[in-house]
Amino acid sequence: MIKLLSRLKVYKWSIMIIVILTFAEVIAELYLPTVMANIVDKGIVQADTAYIWQSGIQMMVLTLISIILMVFIVFFSAKVSMSYGRDLRDAIFKKVTSFSLQEFNKVGTASLITRTSNDVVQMQTLTMMVLRMMLTAPIMLVGSIVMAVSRNAKLSLVFCVVLPILILVMIFIGMKVTPIFKKLQLKTDALNRVIREGLNGIRVIRAFNKSGDERQRFDDVNRSYSDTAIYANKVMAFAMPVIMLIMNVTSIAIVWFGGKLIGQGEMEVGNLMAFIQYGMQVLFSFMMLAMMFVLIPRAAASAQRINDVLALEPEIHDPKQPQTTNSVEQLVFDNVSFNFENAEKAAIENISFSANKGDQIAIIGSTGSGKTTVINMITRFYEATTGKVSINGVDIKNLTQLELRSKIGLVPQKALLFTGSIADNLRYGNPNASDSDLWKALEIAQAADFVRELEQQLEAPVEQGGDNFSGGQKQRLAIARALVKDAGIYIFDDSFSALDFKTDAKLRKALTAYQDEKIMITIAQRITSVMSATKILVMDEGHLVGVGTHETLKNTNQVYQEIMRSQLSEEEWA
Incomplete structure (x- = not known):
């Protein structure tokens, strides 16, 4: 997959713009809880209405900046990912047109169609998600942890328990779904092949009264595909409830221990509210990474299939020093x-x-x-x-x-x-x-x-x-x-x-x-x-x-x- 993603280097300037905009957008989001904490601790507690209005306007401006930056990030991410998908399809098509009949027989027409369409879409989707989530999540994760520690280092120890559990959940899901998605792509080939044969051979099928048999053959491959897809989605569906459970338990733990710290005079209410927001940002960052772990196995299977086509060398080559000849005698x-x-x-x-x-x-x-x-x-x-x-x-x-x-x-x-x-x-x-x-x-x-x-x-x-x-x-x-x-x-x-x-x-x-x-x-x-x-x-x-x-x-x-x-x-x- 890394080999395929290396083709993104032609879009390095657009990706650089996305990175810069993402960094700015995350900083704006990270600063919002701090402003909110100041409103509570300095504005509400001290009954300073002017400070509340000033900080509120500041939050509105930061939110507006975040929205504008997000629009540009999505635009450039979509442009890069769609162009990347176009280039992949172009590369596969050019490669396939250079194949001799031996290579066509080896891979199969139905499989080549699937690799040019479905597999490329998987890589295209992954690219979009990488530019949107994979860039945002690490910056958000590190920034949120730093800001949370700056609010209260002792309360930040909660993350030492939560983060290892989240990492283990993601590793488990990744190990389970990777082989399933490889099977799913093969079953996509089989489904495509049966559909193609059924459409191309419709006259023969009807002439021999085999419509029922063909429907049964289609039902078999369709059911096999759907069963595999359902099983894969069941494994992936396991991730969201577990992550939500961990997020909610973490919120309860932060409020519980934060309340004790407030009672002991070691923490202010505004700081606790900001800490809860930073904690949610940390967990949300891990949720984005979990979503990436769901996409990566399927994209990895697709990437392997695309690489197999691009790496397949035609048996028939043009000579390095070709000769020429005139009209055929x-x-x-x-x-x-x-x-x-x-x-x-x-x-x-x-x-x-x-x-x-x-x-x-x-x-x-x-x-x-x-x-x-x-x-x-x-x-x-x-x-x-x-x-x-x-x-x-x-x-x-x-x-x-x-x-x-x-x-x-x-x-x-x-x-x-x-x-x-x-x-x-x-x-x-x-x-x-x-x-x-x-x-x-x-x-x-x-x-x-x-x-x-x-x-x-x-x-x-x-x-x-x-x-x-x-x-x-x-x-x-x-x-x-x-x-x-x-x-x-x-x-x-x-x-x-x-x-x-x-x-x-x-x-x-x-x-x-x-x-x-x-x-x-x-x-x-x-x-x-x-x-x-x-x-x-x-x-x-x-x-x-x-x-x-x-x-x-x-x-x-x-x-x-x-x-x-x-x-x-x-x-x-x-």
Whole structure:
């Protein structure tokens, strides 16, 4: 937690102002009981009305100063804590965007969302409380003890009994709630995960009539979370009654022993009243510290989780001395293998092939054969375990990720659109694209017709995830978005699965005319989708078991023949 709080040093001037204002505000509050004591001992006892009015005005002025100082303290504290929370979220987001898919798999999306929101709020709240209470409490505590001793040193011995008891209570509460709050944050992750899965999978849940099961699953994690939170709050709730009991018993003890001292002529009534106020300030300071002890364990658990994200080093780094390359002329895989973490066997093994400008590469194979993993090597979403992927003879590890991906137009398996307009989505990879560039890409992607039918056409709104479009429309818009980028390598990861055969054929014909200066790599499930490719890669259980044209593989490759038999009739086979 100290490591995270060290990020507050950028606000050192604001914090310094808060410290100075807090010090002044506490001094004003500490002087009030002394003025009140003087009113009693010098004004009331001696029937000096003028002195009472003078001291009363002095108290009013001190109170007004305290209020003004408090307003400025709260303002600066809120400004620092909110800015600190903003900076933490920014740091986490920037860190997360540098992660490879390995890091995402390791932490989990639901947990990353919780750490960016709930955990940051905990640190933000702690910062606010530290600037308000943690600064005020020690100054108030020391000042009140000094002032109380100055009133009567003998009566101040009461604090020698009270303060150790308060310290033990706070230590006990801190030790009890710290592990509970760590569990609570994990349960927050679980709750977030179940909610997210339930919302994203609502269609599947309803289709399989599993709404009841999902409600039960949510009830289980929700109850587990609430039980843990209730238990934590029960432990914290124990603090307030105990502290209030100690405060009241202390007040009784001060009045009891103070009354005896007044009877013996060792203390005046005004001094006793001031001493009671200072005693309450001492105990109130400890109560503020107790509240901090309640917040610190939860914030400490959140801080650890945030630090885990910020300390997590991405497996994929940009080279210290990056190389550059011009337009893409050739892509080469040289004995490339990749293992997922803790996997029993390689996802792909010893993959070698080359693609030149103008080639149309198709990758086909059964589910789980490693097709998508191959293209993830090109984009460096994952780092090859062994072997080398090179563009124009340059190992892609020697290119910056920015330069590498600027040469690639990717259409992923799941067509994802962002909230905004169609134009915003199409310009995602090329902000400077003109409207004519957008329409050209839409024409090639066979999306221009349905976009023209929309009332606002290019400015038509896109809802979250593109939910206001059909699956085929989203796929065609995603393809158009990649084409607008004008990249050297285009990758279509099973991106035609939602298209009918007629639209698929038109799209492929348009892409063939467009591909002369590009390398196009297509992952497909249908044999009819790969027949026209200049080179077909046949994958089977992570191995490249065939490379060639349709005619060559049809006659020589057993795996390709099995795929053909499963999809084509005897007439089509012939």
